[in-house]
Amino acid sequence: MSTELQELLDSNRQWAAETETREPGFFSRLLKQQTPQYLWIGCADSRVPANELVNLLPGELFVHRNVANVVVHSDLNCLSVMQFAVDQLKVRHIIVVGHSNCGGVKAALMDSRVGLVDNWLRHVQDVRHLHQDWLDGLPAEQRVNALCELNVLEQARNACHTTVVRDAWVRGQEVVVHGWVYGLHNGLLEDLQITADRAESVDPAYRRALARVKQRYAH
Numbered sequence: 001m002s003t004e005l006q007e008l009l010d011s012n013r014q015w016a017a018e019t020e021t022r023e024p025g026f027f028s029r030l031l032k033q034q035t036p037q038y039l040w041i042g043c044a045d046s047r048v049p050a051n052e053l054v055n056l057l058p059g060e061l062f063v064h065r066n067v068a069n070v071v072v073h074s075d076l077n078c079l080s081v082m083q084f085a086v087d088q089l090k091v092r093h094i095i096v097v098g099h100s101n102c103g104g105v106k107a108a109l110m111d112s113r114v115g116l117v118d119n120w121l122r123h124v125q126d127v128r129h130l131h132q133d134w135l136d137g138l139p140a141e142q143r144v145n146a147l148c149e150l151n152v153l154e155q156a157r158n159a160c161h162t163t164v165v166r167d168a169w170v171r172g173q174e175v176v177v178h179g180w181v182y183g184l185h186n187g188l189l190e191d192l193q194i195t196a197d198r199a200e201s202v203d204p205a206y207r208r209a210l211a212r213v214k215q216r217y218a219h
């Protein structure tokens, strides 16, 4: 085996030993159940590791990641994760998390040809087209991060419109959808405040959050 991979396995053994020393019985407790309160839907980018950013342990965060944190109504992978998280694990919060300088968002903005992922990024281009006039009015250097934030709002809204979330709200289950953005430059998460806890609050929350993003980039 290559030295690099052996290092990973060695690190894993050290981490498992340290964790068990710090919290005896940690793994045997996790074996019995997981009770995460949160579902994180984030970008696959290696610089945005979900658990580390919010300092949560194994068992505390249910995670789905894809390129550019997209929530599409026909993506059975994402929908299956959401359904299991909401219906079985009863997570209380679904957080769609984008990040600044996202390569997927940048490719969608620039119309770059990368490969198969271009087809996936059409969903982000849909977001771009929705806000094209406003984006065109921004200084070029701000457009990527502005589209990263708009993409979070659209994907969070998509999450609200899935049958999984709508059905949960209809039966009175408490699930709140959020949209956050992570700054690669400073390591900080920011709440874009598209916070919806029932069907009627989705559109007003979207409009307020959108106005807030536009206001911030107006300066």
Ligand SMILES: [Zn+2]
Residues within 6 Å of the ligand: 043, 044, 045, 067, 068, 069, 099, 101, 102, 103, 104, 105
């Ligand atoms: Zn990304």
